[in-house]
Amino acid sequence: MNDKRQITDTDEELIDTxxxxxxxxxxxxxxxxxxxxxxxxxxxxxxxxxxxERDVRDHQRIKGYCIFC
Structure with missing residues (x-):
């Protein structure tokens, strides 16, 4: 009988989860x-x-504008 109650507690925990x-x-x-x-x-x-938003391609068309070019 005690085993049956333990299974029921486990089932209740599973249901809650x-x-x-x-x-x-x-x-x-x-x-x-x-x-x-x-x-x-x-x-x-x-x-x-x-x-x-900026389009980074816009400023690359101007020579000398882009410091990375």
Missing amino acids: LLAISVVSKRLARNLSILAAQSKSTEGGGKSDEQN
Whole structure:
């Protein structure tokens, strides 16, 4: 009878662990779907922070401008 209770305790621990994994998996799936939707919305209109980016090729066309050339 004592062995049966020990198995039940082990089963309860396993159930708790699986439930925790399920909760975390659901949260990750929700976050991934949000990121995918954000990525899809910025895909059509370009990058959302495009104005803050530089194209490093632009300044290389001017001779003497690039200190590494």
